[in-house]
Amino acid sequence: MAESEEELKSLLMKVKEESEKVGLKLNIQKTKVLFATDDFFAPAENLLKSDNPRFKEYEYTEFGKWMDGWQTRRKRIPGHDWCVVQLGIQGAIRGFDMDTSYFTGDHAPRVSIQVANFEEQPEIPQREVRTATAATPEEFEAISELKSNDWSCLVPMTELKPGNPASSHNYFPVNSQQRWSHIRLNIFPGKYDGPSPGIRDWTAGNPKEPLDLVTIAYGGACVGFSNTHFGHPNNIIGVGTAKLMADGWETARRLDRPPILENDENGILLVPGCEWAVFRLAHPGVITQIEIDTKYFKCNSPESCKVDGCILTTQEEEDMVRQKWDLQCHKWKPLLLVTKLKPDERHVLDSLTPELQDVITPAKLTITPDGGMSRLRLKGFPSSICLLRPLEKPMMRFSVTAGFRENL
Template sequence: MANSPREGRLARRPDFTQLADMASEAVGGKSDSPSFKEHEYTEFGKWMDGWETRRKRTPGHDWCIIKLGIQGIIRGFDVDISYFMGDYAPRVSIQAANLEEDKQPEIPQRGIRIGVAATAEEFEAIAELKSSDWNYLVPMTELKPGKPASSHNYFPVNSQQRWSHVRLNIFPDGGIARLRVYGTGQKDWTATDPKEPFDLVTIAHGGACVGFSNAHFGHPNNVIGVGKARSVADGWEPARRRDRPPVLENDENGILLVLGCEWAVFRLAHPGVITQIEIDTTHFKGNSPDSCKLDGCILTTQEEEDMIKQKWELPGHKWKPLLPVTKLSANESHLFNSLTLELQDVITHTRLTISPDGGVSRLRLKGFPSSICLLRPCEKPKMRFFVKAGFRANL
C-alpha cells in the first residue's frame, strides 16, 4: 500500500532541470514551453496549451497516468502552470511505479479527445494497474502561481529506484500546462546480448554529463539524448571563443591553428569497451566545430566527485585516446572506429573536446559492457573485461 498523501514543500531552481525530461514526447529533449493564444476559444471554453479538466461536480479528484519514454531514476518534477492563472489545479501529488513490460494490461489509446471523461472500458483497464496504491514521490502539495508566462513548481525526488510510470493527481480539478519528469535512464544490463553492441553513453541507458567548459546555447546532456536531434536547440553549442586569432590558418592536416577549445565530460551508463564512435553535427550548418577528439578514463565515484570540484583538471596520464584530433564537417553524421579496438581498455568516463567551438547534435558510443564484453566475437576468441575490485560497488 502506498503512503498516504500529506502536505509537502516546494523547491526552487534545482540542478535536476538540466537532466532529460523522461516524459517528453522526444524523450531526452526538452519539452517546448507552453504558449498562449489570447483570442482563441473552443466549444468548451478558452483554448489552453496543456491539460485542463472540467469543473468537477462529482466526488473524487482528477488524475492521469503517464508511461515514461525513458525508464529509470527520477531526480525531480516540474509542474508548470504557466498561463493557467485563473484555473490551475490548487494541489497536486505524484505517484510512481515500475511495471514489467510483459505484465502490463492492454490499455486503449485515448488519443486527443476534448470535453469527455474516460469511458467505462478505459477505467476498467486502468484499474488493473492499481495506480492508487503506487508509491508517492510527491505528497499532496499546494501549487503556487508565479509569472503568467513562467510559473514553475519544482519538486526534488530522493529515490534510487527505477520507475516506468507516473500518476499525476490534481485536487480536485483544474489545469496543468506541462509535467516534466527529470532524471536518468537505467538499463537492465543482465538481459543484454553479449554479442550486441550498445550505446554506452546515451541518457536512456543511464549516461550523464558530469562536467563541461561552456553551454551558452545548449547543455551537453542534449547530445546523449534519445533519437535524432530535432534542431540546433536539441544539441550542445558553446559560445564563440574570444581568444580566436584575428586571421585563421590551417596546419598541414587542414586543422585550424587555434589555442582554445571546449569540452564536455560524460559518465558512461556502464563501464565498458567502446568500439564505434558517432559524432553528429546535423543542423549545425554554419556553426559546427572545426575538429574534435575523444578520450576515456576509468574513475571511481569518489574520484569523479573530486574531479567535479577541481573542474576536471585531470592529469594527462589518466586520459587515454579513443579518437585522435579529427576534422569534422557541417551538418553531417561522422562514424569512426575507436582506438580501444587496439587498446582493449575499459573506461567509465569520456571527454569530448571540440575546437575551437561550435555545435554537436549527438554523441553515440557503441560498445560492450565490461562484465559481458565480447570484442569482435566473429574474429577473435571470447574476451571479458572487468573493472578493478571495489569499483562496481561505488557505481
C-alpha cells in the same frame, strides 16, 4: 529532512538546472499526456515542461487566472482527478518533486502516484492540448483498457504543502530499481515535475553486441562543459536522431581565433582554443566505436575533434565537477586522436582500444575551435566490474576503486 530526501533534492535540482539550459525532458518529443480527467483552467501538458513555472500576475484567460501548471475545476462530483503520462523512454524512477509553485490557495492537498511498464506502447487516441474541458466518455473508455486503477503504487496518498516559495517543493524519494513506462498521477483534487533518467538491465541482451554506453536512454549524462551558448551537450546523447539543429550542442564563436587562419602540415587548423564536454557513461566499459554526427550543422560544425577517456572513482568525479574539470588529470587516455570533421555528415570511427583492455567511466569530447554537432555515440561493451556494485544508494550510477583496470 531525511538524508535520502536531501540527496533526492540535490539530484533533482541539478537535473532541473540542466533542463533549463537544454530543454531536456527525457525525450519529450515522445513523452506525452495520454489522459486527464479535467483541464478546465490549465492543461495537464504543462506538467511536461522542463523550465521553472512562471507566474503572470495580471494575466487571465476567459476561464480564470492563467496558471503555468495543471489546474482542474473545483470538484463538485464524486471521485478525484487524475492523469496518465507515457514516458518517452522506459526508466527507473529515483524520485519525484511535486512542485506546487504559485498554487497558494488552490493547490492539490493530497497526491498519489502509480506506475506501470508496457513493453509495447498501448494504442490510445491522440489527445489535444485543451482547456475548459473534461474527459469525454469515449476517452474514459479508451484509458480503461490500461487498468490504471490496479497499477503499482510508488507514492501513497500524501499531503502536499501549498505553493509558497519556502514550501512549494515536495520531494518523494523512490527506492525501486524496476523500469516503468507510464505514470498515473492522482490529485485529491496540482503539479508533477518529471520522471528520472533511463536505466538499463546490463545483465540482459547479447554480450557480443556493442551498446551505446553514453546515451541518456541508459543513464548517461553530461557532467561538465566549456560553453553552451546555443545548445547543451546533453542534447547530443539524446534518444534517436536529431530533428533539427536545436537538438544538438552548439557553442558560441570563439573570440581568440587568429585574424587569418592557417593549417598545420596535417591539414588541421592552427588555433589556440577549443571547446569541450565531459560525459559520465551510463556504465563503465570499453569503447570500441565512436559516432559523431554533424547533421544540420552545414557551415557551423567543428573543424576537428578528439575523444579521451579515463577511469575515476565517485569521489574523484565529484572533485572534478566541483572544480569544473579545471584540474590536471593525468589519467586521460586517447580514444580518438584529432580527426577532421565534415559538415552535415555522420562519422563512424574506430576507437583506439579495439583490443578491449581499457575501461573508462567518463569520456571527454573536445572540438576545435568551436561549432556544433547533433549526436555523439560511444559504442562498446560494459565492464563486469559494476554488475556487483552495492545498490543501497540508488542515485549512484556506479562505484569503482581507484586505479582499477579490468579485462572483459
